[in-house]
Amino acid sequence: MKNIDSRTHVRGESVYLDDIPLIRGTLFGAAFGSPVAHGKIKNLDLSAAQAVPGVVKLFTYKDVTGENQIGGIVPDEPLLAEHHVHYCGMPIVFVVAESEDIARSAVKKITVDIEPLPIITDPREAQAKGELIVRPRTHKLGDTATAWAQCSHIFEGRTETNGQEHLYIETQGAYAVPQENNGIKLYSSTQGPTAVQRAVSRSSGLAMHKIDVDVTRLGGGFGGKEDQANMWAALCALAAHVLRQPVKYSLHRMEDMAMTGKRHPYSSDFKIGLDDHLKIIAYEATFYQNAGAAADLSPAVLERTLFHCTNTYFIPNVTATAYSCRTHLPPNTAFRGFGGPQGMFVIEAAIAKAAEELGIEATVIQGANLNKTGDEFAYGQKAVSEAHACWDKAIELYRLEEIRARIDQFNSVNLLTKKAFSLMPICFGISFTNTRMNQARALVHVYTDGSVGVSTGAVEMGQGVNTKMLQVAAQTLAIRPERVKLQTTSTYRIANTSPSAASATADLNGKAVELACTEIRERLKVVAAGELQTTAEAITIQDEWVYVNGNRTDWDWNRLVMEAFTKRVSLSEHAHYATPAIHYDASREKGHPFAYHVYGTAIVEVTVDCLRGTYEMESVKVVHDFGVSMNPLIDRGQIEGGIVQGLGWMTMEEVVYDKEGRLRSNALSTYKVPDLYSVPKEIAIEPLKTEQDNLAIFRSKAVGEPPLMYGIGAYFALRKAIRAFNPTAIIPYDAPMTPEKVLMALYPPRATPGSVRSAHEQTEVTARLAVNS
Known part of the structure; x- marks a missing residue:
């Protein structure tokens, strides 16, 4: 089966955050980030930015209506910097204006006086100074202390692996729309709708049931939108909550690269x-x-x-x-x-x-x-x-x-x-x-015309999970794939979702879809058995037809669904799946x-x-x-x-x-x-x-x-x-292996040519170098 999004992707019809039609009165945000990596804020001057025509409000930590905190595992990440900054690009002010250009223009007029503090960029230096996020962890098997005596060969070394920029095609962003009764509808480019919902609830002071996070799809994630989408969503939601107007913020590519984290070095x-x-x-x-x-x-x-x-x-x-x-x-x-x-x-x-x-x-x-x-x-x-x-x-x-x-x-x-x-x-x-995250839910509706709607906690970000969810529903119900539609991922329909991550999305959500569809199918088999005067065990549904003991009847899918509805049998199911047998004791x-x-x-x-x-x-x-x-x-x-x-x-x-x-x-x-x-x-x-x-x-x-x-x-x-070229090359275990590093390893500084290759080989290399130059 082909990816169900292929047609709309290539025709430019797939809906991403920037494709959502704007509501009249929408305001636009932009963040002012710290120009230095570490320091104490001595003075923040917003006067010039406030004077820009079209600027509606400048938010600082003092304007946060809930807790100024979005840290998940450890509560150590303020939404907006208070008295100290801890990295270049750390948001200090969130500017909201009538247009994106005005907001970005106002950001440039903000000035801040920061007293510099020592900067650490090396993790070994941080460890030596006791700057740790959590306690160290150790995994052990056997006894290495005594095992070295059994070894004929022992080698030691050091490695370095660099970070990696996610470089998703769609940058971070969110669009918050106030609803009646103090609610917020939040469109977010996130892999974790519930994580966004929690962060917004915490920083705004609104209960989670007031916040509906809705995701159609992402233009890529790769993990970079699992937790880091929270900040931008929380800023937009805070502004929308305070101003009672829609607020949108889509980061510029260079903002995204500078202000967000990478793969861990x-x-x-x-x-x-x-x-x-x-x-x-x-x-x-x-x-x-x-x-x-x-x-x-x-x-x-x-x-x-x-x-x-x-x-x-x-x-x-x-x-x-x-x-x-x-x-x-x-x-x-x-x-x-x-x-x-x-x-x-x-x-x-x-x-x-x-x-x-x-x-x-x-x-x-x-x-x-x-x-x-x-x-x-x-x-x-x-x-x-x-x-x-x-x-x-x-x-x-x-x-x-x-x-x-x-x-x-x-x-x-x-x-x-x-x-x-x-x-x-x-x-x-x-x-x-984290064992508790290995759970998922699915909501399946069979409509009276025989079509099926499926809602899960899975977020489609190019990996084809929606196609797989559709396959599960169609196969389990024994109907044509065309009858099934995947709905957007919404925290109102599916609550307490785990993020689409850990390669577990299809497994968790697919199992939940299978459970929900199986339950509906079994109800329909009971209905069919009653009408055909047989047992439910004798009934099967294949290719949208009802079979009794392997023989096709004149009951098709549409007739069966309508009969179930007539008999007031539920055609909806909300199923829960939790991965069995897994556990872990971190102590x-x-x-x-x-x-x-x-x-x-x-x-x-x-x-x-x-x-x-x-x-x-x-x-x-x-x-x-x-x-x-x-x-x-x-x-x-x-x-x-x-x-x-x-x-x-x-x-x-x-x-x-x-x-x-x-x-x-x-x-x-x-x-x-x-x-x-x-x-x-x-x-x-x-x-x-x-x-x-x-x-x-x-x-x-x-x-x-x-x-x-x-x-x-x-x-x-x-x-x-x-x-193979330079057998004596000393090459540190330092990734990535860029062309510059390759060249330095091929021709190490201060190396004696004769120590690397024969005189004849060195003559040929020198000649070719001359020709090349």
Whole structure:
């Protein structure tokens, strides 16, 4: 089945926040953010801004009608700065005016005197000074302290992974419309309608039932709108509540980049020990998470880093400790993978370090340590593993030995161009790690003409979840998909929603839809049994017809629905689903937090231009654990997008803040994302066919987040290509691997040419450099 939004997308008819017709009297907002990263506000001068014609009101923290606080996990994030500022761009004033241009013009006339305070941008410095968001967390398995004695080979190192800009096509924004009886209708570009509802309730002082958050779809989210949409919605709602007029604010792209958080950068240490058979006996890792100035979702992201710190490997002795460090950057937040990729990068770096020191391929160590069913993760859950099946199938299907031989032959005859490959196995847990969030509801109405309306807590943001919800309803009711319509996501229809995140959206909401439709179907079977003088067990509904013991009757779907209505049988159902069997005890750091795991293996090939430091992604060939995909077209699209986004994080997307906490990569001229010319020339995706039962909807495993981790393989393939040119290259485990870093590794400063290559090779390189210049 095709994505149900495809037609309106390509015709420009899909409705996003900026497509909502404006109500007469709508006002427009703009935020004035702090020009410095840390300081004490000495004086705030609003007089020039207030004098701008068309300015209606300037809101400061003094105008907040409820609590000046939007922090979720930790209450440490004011809606508007009070006496101190903690990052560049922190909102101090919210300007409301008659037009967007007037509001932005007034923002430029605000002046503020801020007494500077020390600025921290490095998470290690923050940890050393005790600047932590929450207490440190540690996962343990076995005893690493005694296990080192069993290791024949021990290696230590340090890694750095940078942030990543979400760069959703639709920026952050909200449109608040006052309703009668002090209510607010709030259109928000958010992945978490209930999170917005809570933040608005808290900051406005209105009860949650007064606030209806309505979302048709997002122009992308990637985690950046899970919590960070709250601020902009709360500002618009506050202004609308006070002024009793509609208020809209859509951030400019450069505002969005400067004022919102990114993927968390991490600085990490590792220590890995192997025996003579290359089995990993012990592993220790310490993670320093750069949380930014407020908690946002950092504690939860940190937790998932620990959950995924051993990736797909079984290691009997593990100690992993993580610090969530408070710095003076915008609060970092959820991003596809939610801390898992940062943890996986470190274990892959540790394996790469061991392999390089031992003079073997990393694949030898990787393959020798893949987990199997029954192995225990450091957090206590037992694996139901597809790791070996994915690994073995990828090697066989894509003919790894031929790839290796072809690359070796190419490198032997090409001096200034080198190729390399890497294997990247993944294991990613599916569920919110906060157990209480693993619940969802669905409201299904069957109308008397036989059409069906479905409301869920799922937010459509390009991942195709609405299509999957429609499929669940149509399949369960045995009707044509054309009969089903997905309604907008509204906190009035579906309350207390979990955000569309954690790759759990289709599972949670799909199961709720299935329950609701099943209940309605069973009622209809009872009605049919009464009319056809048989039992409900003898009744089935197939292709919109009623069958008795497998024989089609003259009762169709429309007739059955109308008969149920005539007999006053409910044609509506509100169903609740909670993922069974999952639990986690954070005090012991043990439990069963995931409904299931997704496995896979990618073979990544790269080519490096050793003259210029540039590179090409030749191919990413994947065997992926789909389970039983309910929509292969959508799932393949998600995998392709995840792969490319992961490649971007690992290669070209470099978030740069200066020591003063100012974002330097603040526009698309200075922040590069993969385009048509930088995506892999070939992406091959092969499903791993399995019959194992799981808790996924229709056994169709999640594909939102896991594929991003395949991109990590590109980093290690580039390392191998660099070392094929310069075997003595010293390459820090510092991602992303930008062309500048590649060039510096190929030709390290102060390196003696003869120590890198033969005199003949150096002569040829020098000659080609001269020709090129």
